[in-house]
Amino acid sequence: QVQLVESGGGLVQAGVTLRLSCAASGRTFSLYAMGWFRQAPGKEREFVAAISRSGDRVYYADSVKGRFTISRDNAKNTVYLQMNSLTPEDPAVYFCAARRAVNSGTFYDTSDDYGYWGQGTQVTVSS
Numbered sequence: 001q002v003q004l005v006e007s008g009g010g011l012v013q014a015g016v017t018l019r020l021s022c023a024a025s026g027r028t029f030s031l032y033a034m035g036w037f038r039q040a041p042g043k044e045r046e047f048v049a050a051i052s053r054s055g056d057r058v059y060y061a062d063s064v065k066g067r068f069t070i071s072r073d074n075a076k077n078t079v080y081l082q083m084n085s086l087t088p089e090d091p092a093v094y095f096c097a098a099r100r101a102v103n104s105g106t107f108y109d110t111s112d113d114y115g116y117w118g119q120g121t122q123v124t125v126s127s
Contacts, residue, residue, distance in 0.1 A: 002026045002098050002116050009121030014088060020081040022096030022118055029077040030054075032116075033101035033108055036070060036081045038092035038123075048094070049081060050107040057105050063089070086125045093120040 008020040022034070033053050039045040049070035050059045058070050069082040079096055097114035101107075108114065 002029065002032060004096050004098060004116060004118035006094065006096050006118045006121040009094060009123045011124040011126060012086060014086055014125050014127050016086060018083045018086060018123065020083065020094055020096075020121060020123075022079045022081075024077045024079070024098060026077070030074040031100055032098040033106055034070075034072060034079040035097045035099075035108060035114060036079075036094060037097060037111055038090075038094045039120075040092040043092075045095070045111055047109045047111070050109050051079065052103075052105050052107045053101045054104040057107055059107050059109055061109075083123070086123075088125055088127050091123055091125045093122050095120045 003025040006022045012018050035050040036048040037045050038048050047061050051070045055072045067085045072079040096118045098116040099114045
């Protein structure tokens with residue numbers, strides 16, 4: 001099992017950069033593919049970004065492509081989401097998720113694929 005704790009959210013102005021972190025417990029973090037999702041009030045949870053367990057493959061939602069970057073440091077058991085050029089469309093609770101992956105290059109982009117979730121961190125953007 002793995003436990004996930006997100007951090008780094010907050011209130012920022014539109015256009016600035018924010019980096020979220022997700023720290024995972026356990027000694028097998030490198031066996032998990034990771035993802036970031038977000039949920040705004042009144043909306044369904046949506047996929048943001050995913051990364052393979054090796055970190056060599058990443059995938060983004062069209063809405064964040066070119067602005068957000070997902071990365072991971074397996075030595076630190078941490079996955080990151082660098083968010084540049086934040087817009088008023090980005091505020092939400094951001095969640096990280098983990099799934100055990102057999103293949104090092106596999107990533108997952110739907111919430112049903114993931115079995116482990118953090119409690120989320122709030123991102124608010126002021127215009």
